[in-house]
Amino acid sequence: MTLGIIGGTSLFGTKFLEGAEEREVDTKYGTVYLLFTAAHEVVFIPRHGKERNIPPHRINYKANIMAFKELGVEKIIGATSVGSLKRAIKPRSLIVPHDYISLCSIPSFYDDELVHVTPVLDESLRNTIIKVAKDSGMDLVEKGVYFQTVGPRLETKAEVNFIRDYADVVGMSMASEATLATELGLRYASISTVDNYAHGIIAEEELDYEKIVDAASKSMADLEKVLMKLMEVVA
Ligand code: HPA
Numbered sequence: 300m301t302l303g304i305i306g307g308t309s310l311f312g313t314k315f316l317e318g319a320e321e322r323e324v325d326t327k328y329g330t331v332y333l334l335f336t337a338a339h340e341v342v343f344i345p346r347h348g349k350e351r352n353i354p355p356h357r358i359n360y361k362a363n364i365m366a367f368k369e370l371g372v373e374k375i376i377g378a379t380s381v382g383s384l385k386r387a388i389k390p391r392s393l394i395v396p397h398d399y400i401s402l403c404s405i406p407s408f409y410d411d412e413l414v415h416v417t418p419v420l421d422e423s424l425r426n427t428i429i430k431v432a433k434d435s436g437m438d439l440v441e442k443g444v445y446f447q448t449v450g451p452r453l454e455t456k457a458e459v460n461f462i463r464d465y466a467d468v469v470g471m472s473m474a475s476e477a478t479l480a481t482e483l484g485l486r487y488a489s490i491s492t493v494d495n496y497a498h499g500i501i502a503e504e505e506l507d508y509e510k511i512v513d514a515a516s517k518s519m520a521d522l523e524k525v526l527m528k529l530m531e532v533v534a
Contacts, residue, residue, distance in 0.1 A: 301340045301341065301342055301370060301371050301372045301373070302340065302341045302342070302372065302374055302375075302376065302529070302530060302533045303341070303342045303343075303344070303367040303370075303372035303374065303375040303376070303485075304341060304342070304343045304344070304375070304376050304377075304378065304526060304530075305343070305344045305345075305346050305363060305367075305375060305376075305377050305378070305476060306343065306344075306345065306346065306377070306378035306379075306522075306526075307345070307346060307347060307378065307379070307380055307515065308345060308347050308351040309380075309512075309515045309516050309518075309519040309522075310343070310345070310378065310519065310522070310523065310526075311345060311351065313519060313523045314523060314527070315343075315523045315526050315527050315530070316334055316336065316343060318336070318338070319334035319335060319336045319343065320334065320335045320336075320337065321333075321334055321335075321349075322334070322335055324366045324369065324370065326361075326362045326365040326366050326369060327365070328359060328361040328362035328365055329359045329361075329362035330362070331344060331359070331362050331363055331365075331366035332344075332345070332348060332349040333345075333366060336530075341530050342366075342367060342370050342372055344363050344366065344367070346358055346363060346472060346476075354450065354451040355449075355450035355451055355471035355472055356449055356450050356451055356471075358472065358475075360405075360406045360472075360475045360476060360479055361406050361408060361479060363476070364476060364479040364480055364483060364485070365408075365483070367480075367485060368483045368485060372485065373485060373486060374421070374424055374485070374486045374487075374533060375476070375480050375485055375486065375487045375488075376424065376428065376487075376488060376489065376490065376526070376529060376533070377472070377473055377476050377477070377487060377488070377489035377490075378489070378490055378491070378492075378522055378526065379445075379470050379472055379473045379489055379490075379491045379492075380470060380491065380492055380494045380511065380515050381394065381445065381468035381469060381470040381491040381492070381493055381494065382453075382454075382468065382469045382470070382493075382494065382495045382496065382497035382498075382500075382506075382511070383467070383468055383493050383495070383496050383497060383500065384446070384459065384462060384463040384466055384467055384468060384469055384497050384500065385463070385467050385500075386496070386500065386501075388440055388443065388467055388468065388493055389438075389493065390493050390494060390495055390496060390514055391438065391492075391493065391514065391517065391518055392437075392438040392439065392440055392493045393432055393437050393438065393439050393440070393490055393491065393492060393493070393518070393521060393522070393525070394439070394440040394441075394442075394443050394467070394468055394490070394491050394493055395425055395428050395429050395432070395439070395440070395441060395442065395443075395488065395489070395490050395491075396420065396442070396443050396444065396445040396467075396468065396473065396489055396491065397420060397422075397425065397442040397443065397444070398420065398444050398445070399418070399420070399444065399445040399446070399447060399473060399474045399477060400444060400445070400446045400447065400462075400465060400466055400474070401446075401447040401474035401475070401478070403447070403448070403449050405447070405474055405475045405478055406475055406478075406479060407478070407479070407482065408479060408482045408483065409482065414482070416478070416481045416482050417481075418474075418477060418478050418481050419477075419481060420477055420487065420488050420489065421486035421487055421488045422488075423486075424486050424487070424488035424533070425488040427529070427532060427533060428488055428490050428525070428529065429441050431525055431528045431529050431532060432490065432525045434528075435521075435524050435525055435528060437521055437524075437525060440467075440493075443466075443467030443468055444465065444466040444467050444468075445466065445467070445468050445469070445470060445473050445474065445489070445491070446462045446465070446466035446468070446469045446470075447469075447470060447471060447472070447473060447474035447475065448469060448470075448471055449471070450471035451471070453497075453498055453506060453508070454469060454497060454498050455498065456498050456499030458498075459497045459498050459499050459500060460499065463497070463500070468491060468493065469497050470491065473489045473491070476489075477489070490522070490525060490526075492514075492515055492518035492519075492521070492522055493518075494511045494514040494515045494518065495510060495511050495514055
């Protein structure tokens with residue numbers, strides 16, 4: 300069974316994609332650039348595109364998730380970058396969210412039919428990710444609520460102050476992917492690199508995107524290690 304991994308730009312050029320074959324897959328929602336690692340039967344979609352320039356609010360989530368479905372992928376691991384809403388969840392750790400909040404409009408495959416799925420993150424896939432990350436000695440947070448914002452801007456301090464009571468981390472893509480996967484009957488779970496404290500969590504800390512990218516590239520080696528093991532275990 301083929302495993303799907305969808306991740307950010309920091310994963311490009313890592314060992315995990317060595318020798319992967321580039322492909323373009325047409326779906327009714329658009330064309331998706333992806334990498335296919337025949338050895339492990341893993342399909343990787345860089346969610347920001349080949350040129351790494353598609354911002355979160357412009358990602359063609361429907362095409363991405365449909366491409367997985369059309370390639371016979373049944374399990375998807377989303378590798379995402381998040382900001383921490385809790386002092387105890389430290390940057391450079393990894394977190395495997397168990398639930399999510401998305402109060403803004405997100406894409407759906409059901410634009411012309413009355414279908415209401417019950418969203419879930421796949422518990423068995425989550426447990427596999429947790430086991431692999433723990434066995435690899437990672438600094439891992441095993442559960443947490445992911446709050447999705449629209450982006451591309453970061454949150455205001457007031458927004459962070461509001462959502463911190465209800466969620467543990469904040470990011471811009473996981474809820475959309477998890478919901479669409481559920482709509483297509485695919486199993487989805489996510490592992491996130493905690494790349495910063497969200498705006499205002501540490502009063503004296505200035506937040507800017509450059510710092511987040513820098514932290515994400517530092518955590519990339521940890522993420523790569525976990526994903527490589529997962530490719531053996533899950534696929
Ligand atoms: N906010 C939203 N998305 C993010 C953040 C953040 O602080 N860090 C990484 N992705």
